[in-house]
Amino acid sequence: MGLRGIHIKTCVVLALSLFMTGNAAASDFDDMVAAERAFAADASARSTREAFLAALANDGLVFQPGPTSGQRTWTDRAPDKNHLEWAPAMAEIAKSGDLGYTVGPWRFTEAGAEDEADQNAEGKAGEKTADKAADKAGDQTGAKAGEQPGEKTQEKTPTAFGWYFSIWRKQPDGSWRVLLDHGISAPAAAFPDEVQRRGGVSLGPPPSWPVGVPELRSADLAAPGKLTSRMVSADFLRLRAGQAPDGIADGQALASTATRLDTGLVVSSGGDLGVTWGGGVGSPAWIRVWRRPAAEDAPGQGWQLAVDFAVPAVAVAAAATDGTQP
Numbered sequence: 001m002g003l004r005g006i007h008i009k010t011c012v013v014l015a016l017s018l019f020m021t022g023n024a025a026a027s028d029f030d031d032m033v034a035a036e037r038a039f040a041a042d043a044s045a046r047s048t049r050e051a052f053l054a055a056l057a058n059d060g061l062v063f064q065p066g067p068t069s070g071q072r073t074w075t076d077r078a079p080d081k082n083h084l085e086w087a088p089a090m091a092e093i094a095k096s097g098d099l100g101y102t103v104g105p106w107r108f109t110e111a112g113a114e115d116e117a118d119q120n121a122e123g124k125a126g127e128k129t130a131d132k133a134a135d136k137a138g139d140q141t142g143a144k145a146g147e148q149p150g151e152k153t154q155e156k157t158p159t160a161f162g163w164y165f166s167i168w169r170k171q172p173d174g175s176w177r178v179l180l181d182h183g184i185s186a187p188a189a190a191f192p193d194e195v196q197r198r199g200g201v202s203l204g205p206p207p208s209w210p211v212g213v214p215e216l217r218s219a220d221l222a223a224p225g226k227l228t229s230r231m232v233s234a235d236f237l238r239l240r241a242g243q244a245p246d247g248i249a250d251g252q253a254l255a256s257t258a259t260r261l262d263t264g265l266v267v268s269s270g271g272d273l274g275v276t277w278g279g280g281v282g283s284p285a286w287i288r289v290w291r292r293p294a295a296e297d298a299p300g301q302g303w304q305l306a307v308d309f310a311v312p313a314v315a316v317a318a319a320a321t322d323g324t325q326p
Helices: 026-045 048-055 070-075 122-129 213-219 316-321
Strands: 007-014 056-063 067-069 083-086 090-093 099-109 160-170 176-185 232-239 260-267 273-280 283-291 304-311
Touching: 026 048, 026 083, 026 090, 026 099, 026 160, 026 176, 048 056, 048 070, 048 176, 056 070, 067 070, 067 260, 067 273, 099 273, 160 283, 176 273, 176 283, 176 304, 213 260, 213 273
Parallel strands: 007 260, 056 176, 232 304
Antiparallel strands: 056 067, 083 099, 090 099, 099 160, 160 176, 260 273, 273 283, 283 304
């Protein structure tokens, strides 16, 4: 069952003027990746809270459990000494150079979590952080004050790991800001030195058949978690809790008891890359990146799913307190 029959509130964000021409320069991709790396560096130099407040767009969203204001969420969080680190592993940018995403591993160290051999306390630290560290922006413990150069970080051991997923949008002044941020818990992964570029620098001419916002809305009505091979691109990427990203184009709909959803979408100004998202209390949360077909593709082909991120619904009791606890 898809999303039909559920009360849905949709936010549509158009990246600059829709369907203008123009190709992304190599510098656009590099600038977006550099913004992600600067975001991570800021979290280490200052704090996770301050880094998110600086990197999030004014209308940027995190998930609590549905999409909500990132600026408000992080402003309301009290500073602490938790340590969150991450690095981009994969990225893609629209041909118009104004919309893209990054994906990469993260690791979380709780303040005061001493080296296991010295303190023998990994059980307490892990139990306290494991279910809160599932999201770089929304579901993990929140802020951390980064250690300054020269501090003895070797005495602390990460207590949780996973993968983040961030949607980036270029601002009118040319800077990059985070539009959406979420994450999953997963086994530990090494931080990469290089970033794999996904997608192409430019696509062919647009198709003669309609593939725009109405068709994107329709494609996004698929139930969160539901996947078939006909929906996805050749280099499809799937993100699911508890495992590393993979390319499995198969999945069952995640259970939902929601009667209301907050959803949204954004399309690059070139019209070639689209992002849809949604969630709410009792609903799975999802973020999807879609690619528009080109004129040389099969006639009638619709938006192709390049990345599918979905996490199960948060229990109502947990949703009522999520984001308010330290």
